[in-house]
């Protein structure tokens with residue numbers, strides 16, 4: 105059985121070592137990191153943290169999010185659920201660190217959060233389960249706090265060792281979230297660990313076949329935003345139609361969830377159909393931008409977005 109092993113160390117918000125490179129993330133290791141004593145740490149509502157709420161509003165104005173987030177009912181529901189998300193301040197500060205040094209990651213994180221709320225509303229009825237699910241959105245890439253900023257913002261292909269360091273963000277996020285929420289079983293920590301796995305086993309860190317609706321929702325939101333947003337190594341992003349076609353193609357090959365992609369397509373339709381009424385067509389009309397390779401930093405890398 106494969107095991108989770110850290111390729112690099114994980115430190116806390118003060119720079120103190122939590123777990124060293126080479127550590128196997130056994131049950132005992134994760135329980136001990138969840139129990140490491142911390143000076144009292146406050147919590148804060150995500151939407152009240154500095155400019156998070158107003159930044160999100162600005163992000164909603166740009167296509168295609170202007171269509172997805174349009175409408176009083178949709179926005180009211182979104183803000184109602186988003187308003188319930190609170191988290192330990194070091195995690196919020198890590199998020200804000202990206203606002204200053206890696207704005208792409210900051211924007212991406214908040215949009216994955218907002219999009220996952222709309223998708224979750226369609227697929228998860230229980231309110232408590234819904235809040236647990238959407239909490240995973242803003243922290244799914246929080247492990248990038250343990251990746252050098254030069255790697256995150258590099259505009260040219262990463263070397264194999266840089267790519268390995270970048271992939272470290274999944275397990276680093278798992279450790280950080282287990283630590284700050286003091287619970288290695290919290291859904292957000294597992295989603296941070298698993299959001300680059302794929303349903304057909306083609307992802308990382310372990311390459312196992314994921315079968316979890318909660319991970320599926322973040323996975324689809326993550327891939328979609330990565331496709332339609334500019335990235336450090338890709339100045340021109342996919343247009344929305346081509347991005348949705350790429351999502352459908354991936355759903356049909358079995359790497360991401362067909363149901364979740366169907367919800368995403370329904371959210372993109374101005375006529376507001378229920379997702380069960382959306383037929384997915386893989387017919388290709390658009391073309392990916394020429395000057396880049398989707399979600400990759402290496403020509404042969406197929407593990408999706410960062």
Ligand SMILES: [Fe+2]
Pocket residue numbers: 212216244245326409410
């Ligand atoms: Fe992401």
Ligand SMILES: [Fe+2]
Pocket residue numbers: 244245273299300409410
């Ligand atoms: Fe990620």
